[in-house]
Amino acid sequence: MVLQLIPMIKTTDFKSIADRYKVIFFDSFGVIKNYWGLVPGMRDTFDYLEANQKEYYIVTNDASRSPQQLAASFVKLGLEMITADKIISSGMLAKEYLDLKVDGGSVAFLGTDDSAHYIENAGLHTIPVRDITDENINQVNGLVFMDDEGFNWFSDLNKAVNLLRKRNIPAIVANTDFAYPLNMNDVAIAVGALANMIEHVVGKRFIRFGKPDSQMFMFAYDLVREKMEISKKDILMVGDTLHTDILGGNKFGLDTVLVFSGNVKPEDAETAISSTGIVPTYICDTAVIKID
Amino acid sequence: MVLQLIPMIKTTDFKSIADRYKVIFFDSFGVIKNYWGLVPGMRDTFDYLEANQKEYYIVTNDASRSPQQLAASFVKLGLEMITADKIISSGMLAKEYLDLKVDGGSVAFLGTDDSAHYIENAGLHTIPVRDITDENINQVNGLVFMDDEGFNWFSDLNKAVNLLRKRNIPAIVANTDFAYPLNMNDVAIAVGALANMIEHVVGKRFIRFGKPDSQMFMFAYDLVREKMEISKKDILMVGDTLHTDILGGNKFGLDTVLVFSGNVKPEDAETAISSTGIVPTYICDTAVIKID
Amino acid sequence: MVLQLIPMIKTTDFKSIADRYKVIFFDSFGVIKNYWGLVPGMRDTFDYLEANQKEYYIVTNDASRSPQQLAASFVKLGLEMITADKIISSGMLAKEYLDLKVDGGSVAFLGTDDSAHYIENAGLHTIPVRDITDENINQVNGLVFMDDEGFNWFSDLNKAVNLLRKRNIPAIVANTDFAYPLNMNDVAIAVGALANMIEHVVGKRFIRFGKPDSQMFMFAYDLVREKMEISKKDILMVGDTLHTDILGGNKFGLDTVLVFSGNVKPEDAETAISSTGIVPTYICDTAVIKID
Amino acid sequence: MVLQLIPMIKTTDFKSIADRYKVIFFDSFGVIKNYWGLVPGMRDTFDYLEANQKEYYIVTNDASRSPQQLAASFVKLGLEMITADKIISSGMLAKEYLDLKVDGGSVAFLGTDDSAHYIENAGLHTIPVRDITDENINQVNGLVFMDDEGFNWFSDLNKAVNLLRKRNIPAIVANTDFAYPLNMNDVAIAVGALANMIEHVVGKRFIRFGKPDSQMFMFAYDLVREKMEISKKDILMVGDTLHTDILGGNKFGLDTVLVFSGNVKPEDAETAISSTGIVPTYICDTAVIKID
Known part of the structure; x- marks a missing residue:
């Protein structure tokens, strides 16, 4: 058995990225929650966004339930700020x-x-x-x-x-x-x-219907524009899946963040990105913002 | 509603074709039988082949049963000459x-x-x-x-x-x-x-495994060559499906017959052939040989 | 050679359809022009739309030239009303x-x-x-x-x-x-x-980028909404190609018209529609509106 | 920059494998030669096979030249024993x-x-x-x-x-x-x-035509059987490409060797094999047999 040293991708702190955008789109599964429940610390992220009056939306390929039911599931995880009007689903x-x-x-x-x-x-x-x-x-x-x-x-x-x-x-x-x-x-x-x-x-x-198709992002973009003057440069898409969240966000013209709380493991990131050619703007361990 | 006249493909009598070959490979479903049971007249075809000492094999994408069980199902249809050793299945x-x-x-x-x-x-x-x-x-x-x-x-x-x-x-x-x-x-x-x-x-x-892959035809070809000196020019493949029977037979170098007792209807044949580019050597209504 | 009678799809007059919509999106090649030049009568269509103050846009998968150059090519065909601001291209x-x-x-x-x-x-x-x-x-x-x-x-x-x-x-x-x-x-x-x-x-x-992707339609839809209050129900997409114009228009939620001045011939329409499952809302011979 | 230890696949000596088979099929490019010319030591391999009266064939997806011309190119590399009758090409x-x-x-x-x-x-x-x-x-x-x-x-x-x-x-x-x-x-x-x-x-x-399709292997298998009594268990396929040489050899029922003198690098082998599901029977650095 021979051993070999390989470099691992360096990640950035999510807060330093989030601070640069007016609006953040989050994928749900793999970013906010996963099969263990809430990703630890994500409550802090949404508290921070609320406190700093940043707009955010959940953009999810989930057609199994209505936005109301999806919102109810976030309440159960302690995220009562994610109301039905903040959810864009492929359904x-x-x-x-x-x-x-x-x-x-x-x-x-x-x-x-x-x-x-x-x-x-x-x-x-x-x-x-x-x-x-x-x-x-x-x-x-x-x-x-x-x-x-x-x-x-x-x-x-x-x-x-x-x-x-x-x-x-x-x-x-x-x-x-x-x-x-x-x-x-x-x-x-x-x-x-x-x-x-x-x-x-x-x-x-x-x-x-569903990411990476642009229609999902357009739907969310339309909702934001009803509330505020904004350009695509002001929006950040956060996801755990290269060929839906990152490809779709990139194509729609948004900056994108890949996080490791879902589909992609840190040690596989470099291979996954170079073999698919789907390159996120940033890479973070999670979308957690720590509040001091 | 406008009416338009379109030509329908002219078919050839199967006997006149079969007489030119030493060995015939038949697809099963859509050629010998279909969902109504035995294709009427097919018993005559096999009687004729037996009487004229032509070799024949059943080459079928059916892995649900053993050759013995498949042969038993032909006996039930009155084709007791189709024994297990004449059956090549993808299974x-x-x-x-x-x-x-x-x-x-x-x-x-x-x-x-x-x-x-x-x-x-x-x-x-x-x-x-x-x-x-x-x-x-x-x-x-x-x-x-x-x-x-x-x-x-x-x-x-x-x-x-x-x-x-x-x-x-x-x-x-x-x-x-x-x-x-x-x-x-x-x-x-x-x-x-x-x-x-x-x-x-x-x-x-x-x-x-299965038609159109060459391995099925090779398996049958090997069986025939154990019994007789033969070349691919002496073998005819009969089928009802363009992209399995006809494509596979063509690619293996066999002459092919498309019949209308299965997947392709006479009125769709021309469109099906020209849109796929899969061209049978001959077209017959059925593989029935009428014995006088 | 056997002859068979087949029905041909009945078409509707384009004017009777166009009158029901506030905005019309046209594909370019195969609808307004084809390899012979201007589709005869299309000048009348645009005169009629101008006279009746209907909005229209050209939505085209053409990245070979700028909107200005595309507009210049319409001028050459005698369609000086199609200015660069009315053209949405994949480029x-x-x-x-x-x-x-x-x-x-x-x-x-x-x-x-x-x-x-x-x-x-x-x-x-x-x-x-x-x-x-x-x-x-x-x-x-x-x-x-x-x-x-x-x-x-x-x-x-x-x-x-x-x-x-x-x-x-x-x-x-x-x-x-x-x-x-x-x-x-x-x-x-x-x-x-x-x-x-x-x-x-x-x-x-x-x-x-390009039809059938929704982003093209969204781009055009955004332009229209800057000028007038409108819903997707008010927009008609006209095209000659099922898998770009019609599929894309349908998916974006627009009513669609298939015309026969381009890719699809009248006698192939029924087969093309039923084999692809891409069903236009209407079928017209051309997008020509005759002015009396 | 974080460093991580990953295991590398252990390879076997090619001679110990080759000794167990009566016939060996070799891919050409990436096994015998590559863009630098002859893979160093491959002359020894063919000397050894000749000395030990093992049958071998070159099975190559190369249709650019006739077997005679391909053989001439092996002569230029110093492999005069690879004559035209030992070459099976997709051409x-x-x-x-x-x-x-x-x-x-x-x-x-x-x-x-x-x-x-x-x-x-x-x-x-x-x-x-x-x-x-x-x-x-x-x-x-x-x-x-x-x-x-x-x-x-x-x-x-x-x-x-x-x-x-x-x-x-x-x-x-x-x-x-x-x-x-x-x-x-x-x-x-x-x-x-x-x-x-x-x-x-x-x-x-x-x-x-060409690997991984079975017809190439069948062609070679037929040639061998004309010379000797043999079963598929006696044949080894050596190649540098998973989805042609190894997949095709496996499917035809042959044991297979992946070598690292061509397409696959040692450090990528494990990922390539597990992500494609194409598993060679053995892995060797090269197909070189060292003669003492």
Whole structure:
């Protein structure tokens, strides 16, 4: 066994970076919380931002719950300042799409009933894929992939394939992630991977919402501009995932911070960055701001 | 509504083609049988081949059963001449791979117990993915995707992902098909699509067996050459699917026949061929040879 | 030769659709002009829009020239009302990205000198890939794919590969198209296809601007909102290409019109739509509005 | 700057492995030679194999020259024992395909005249893509991608695209590599990458020859079996590239050796193997056998 010395990337203190921006966008999982719960010290970060009147938003590829439910989960972690109006989720974009583009009838969904309830509106009701029958299939005007839970994969994924073969309707993917961490050792297949599989089987183009797509950042940017005069130079995006948070933030023209509280380990950072070509503006251990 | 006249491809009589070759390879589903049962008249085809001492083989992407079980299913359709030694399945290649490349321990599988029983051998035992535990995971030296049935998709696909993250072992796909027809209206997701999804989630390269890969044709070609002096010019491949049967046959250097008893409808043939660039040597309505 | 009757899609008169919207986004090539020049009658369309005070924008994946140069090309076609401020090009997004994200040094480019001149700014100068040397390579802070012309493919594409292997810098694709029509019979490989090839060779993620990406639509939407109170429901996107104009417009939440003056022929429309699953809100022969 | 200790993979002596097999397949570039010339000591390896009457073959994705020309290049390196009959190239498979599947007319090619001369035969003549005209295009019955040199990329790649749009003919890729090393610092785009780009632009399926495809190994295996009774267990594949040599050898059922004289550096081996899931049976520094 031969040993070799390799350099490890040097990180910067998050506070010194955050101080330079007027608005901060945070990814949720891997930045604010992870599978152990709240990332220790993140309460201080939000206290500091509040005290210094900095705007912040949570920009998350999570379509399993409404912004209200997501906010409730932050309250449970002791972050009562993260209210529903500070949350931009890919589910919100899916909902906007359905509001604008599906005129009537019903929208079939794969996911929990909670996720479906959120996208319902006055003119449109939702139906779980399992309840599609020969009688109601012609009223189905869209299919939405919301969450990997809440349905039987074998029967309902097969049913979704045949729905898309019989009805020429849009298929919307409200969470593009392929996997998410369950605990320190295990990951779970996310609905984005299921949607990709169905897309290949039926050979049609699906409509995807979620980072790295610019639409998420634009949605947040629009919200900020309603409150204050601002340019993209004033906004910082903080994330733990190179190909969603950092790629998407970079492309939208924002400065970006990669943190090590989630997907990327410090010792893998250099290889990950140079092999993907996705380069964050800064690298920090965590997004924690220590208050003296 | 405007009407337009379009030409339909002219087909050739299968007998006039078959007479020119010494050996014929047939795909199974969509050529010999389909979801209604035996393609009417196919019994005559095999009687004719037997009477004229032409060699034939069934070359099928079916890993759900052993050649013996596949032969038994042909007997049920009244084709008792199609014995196990005439069947080349992608499952046989998976079995050969395991015999050659996995030295001991166990092989985890996704599929029915029938499919697994077939790949067992003296030194190697099989274990369903659902039975993997922290205790036995270090004895698992391979993962085989055999069939889309026989396991719980939600729990076992997730378990397969984590197995491949923890153990650096080969993943073998014994059936590369993405879907198969259930009846005239519906298709089902095949194990090839499930394997593709897992491959993307874990980011590793899987090993695939099945048409259009040349290894299937080589296996059949080797069997024929043991019996007779022959060249590739003497062999005809008959199939209903452009991107497996026809592409694979063409690439191996065989003449090919596309038939309309399966995946491709006569009215779609011209578009399908010109848009894929996969051109069969001949086109026939079916592989039926009428005996007077 | 057998003949078969197939139905052809029924189209709607463009004026009856346009009248329902306050703002119209037009693709350029295949809608306003094609390789024969101006689509006959399009002058009437823009006269009508001007007379009725409807806002319109040209939203184009063309990074080969500045908006001013694109406007000049419309003047030559007799469309002097299409001024530079009405043009949104993917090149503008590339320029914005460089302004925001590349701080100094130089940006290497593949394309004509015209295309490069446009993206220059006070702090950033451009350098053709052919002029990169061992001496100046460390000052290169980005690579932009602007156009398929203006460089030697063999020497400069190879040079671009090695630049990206030696410098961990962003690669920006200012036109995602794979091909464009040269005349009625021939197409040409576009810079988007060249960029894709380089991306696969070096294995890094490039940053792409252009339809169907939402950022183009957002840029246009922002411009309109500066002038008037408007919602996405008031905007119509007109295009000739399903996977850029129609998919992008749909995803952004706009109603969409497919026209037959470009990529899609009337007799192929039904197959193209059902095989891709990209469904326009309306279909028109052209975007021509006849004025009586 | 923090330093961290990482383990490096332990290698085995190549002689102790080679002694266990009757036949050895060698990749050429990166194993026998590299851009500095002969890998020092490889002459000893072949002397040893000759002295011990072990069979060996060179299995190479090189379609730029005939086996005779490739053998001549080994003579220049002092390896006169590597005669043309010991060389299996992907160009040989392309030639076999053309002999079997293209009946007359001409075959267009992209590559040097040398590469084209080799695939000519009695009934078939070759034509450089640049010489295709409206008069002779209807006699063109195939297009072969042989080499990245010998043609004008801009004009001839565009011409190839339009050939494939006008003629429904097979496109054959005789070298699937995406890049090859030019010297210690630089790589060059290989013809496999150009072919991939054209395939995406025209949307048709090309026919590829070369490792990791089984057909190369089968070709070599057939040659060996003509000389001796042998099983796959008796053959060792030696290569420097995981996704061609090792993946292909593994899939064909051979034991495999990864060497460090080419693509993979010792310090990257562990990451490369675990991230791709392509696991060689053995790892050696080089394929050198030292003779005392």
